Amino acid sequence: MNDSIDMTTIPNQYLEDVIENADFVFFLAFDVGGSRYLKKYQHTFQFIDNNSRLMANSFGLLQKYNKRFIFASSQMSNMSHSPYGVMKRVGELYTTSLKGLIVKFWNVYGVENDKEKSHVITDFIRKGFEEGEFEMMTDGTEERQFLYAEDCCEGLETIMECYSDFKPTDPLHVTSFRNDSIKDVASMIQGQFNKIGKYDVRIKPGIAKDNIQLDKRNEADNYIHGWWLPKTNLETGIAKVFDKIKNSKVVQALKGAFTSAFRSLGNFFRGIKDFVVNAAKNVVKFKAGAELEGAVN
DSSP states (O other): OOTTOOTTOSSOHHHHHHHHTOSSEEEOOOSOOOHHHHHHHTTSHHHHHHHHHHHHHHHHHHHHHTOOEEEEEEGGGGOTTOHHHHHHHHHHHHHHHTTOEEEEEOOEEOOOSOTTTOOHHHHHHHHHHHHSEEEOSSOSOOEEOOEEHHHHHHHHHHHHHTGGGOOTTSOEEESOSOOEEHHHHHHHHHHHHHHTTOTTOEEEOOSOOOSSSTTOOOOOOGGGGGTOOOOOOHHHHHHHHHHHHHTSHHHHHHHHHHHHHHHHHHHHHHHHHHHHHHHHHHHHHHHHHHHHHHHHO
């Protein structure tokens, strides 16, 4: 599939061909990112327009070809203060009208390549490697439920395979069913840096309270447990993401750049040292020669 397809373009022949020929559709696409991205963009015209077009496009084609599908919503869909939450709620209404299935995600995490849109776990790890510290937007007391991406994929696959077991109104919450604070997440990531000998990576807590969810907490419905359960706890998932980012080309390139910079810096200081030593030797020789000349005269 072409990764660069613009799903907001109407009409969209490529998207139509894909949906027409699909046996099953996972509607996962959305203009979204982590808290930093939402804080900056979710109230903008472009954000709302992108998601409105994307949904009108995709749901129109799902209706046209009468496809079975899952719409990836969010546990924030009942938060009317958030444009992102409202847009997800609109997606749920489309889905119910077409008798598709709604799956609510709760902070799915994994390696993300788009820095601007990256969520908290990837964001903290990358900044730890690149900047030697990671700064929290808030005081870190807000809690989230974090689900490892591989577990999420298994959950979606299970729902697809058992599609006929479910009704459009069933509460299908795909999450870890465990609450952790952002402070706890930061400490776990700092612990990963400590394990590789980087003891100087600092956490910089903010002072603000949660301005994305406004400390509103939903309760996850465990109805899905009859079919699926997550396997990866947060500590293990963070370790997996950390290792993947640590071994990524970007981080290796950074290491190479830092190594090269320190080598050049070392060579520079060694050059200065040699210059000073040689200059000192010349001064000593000059002084000794002058003293000898004075003694002869």
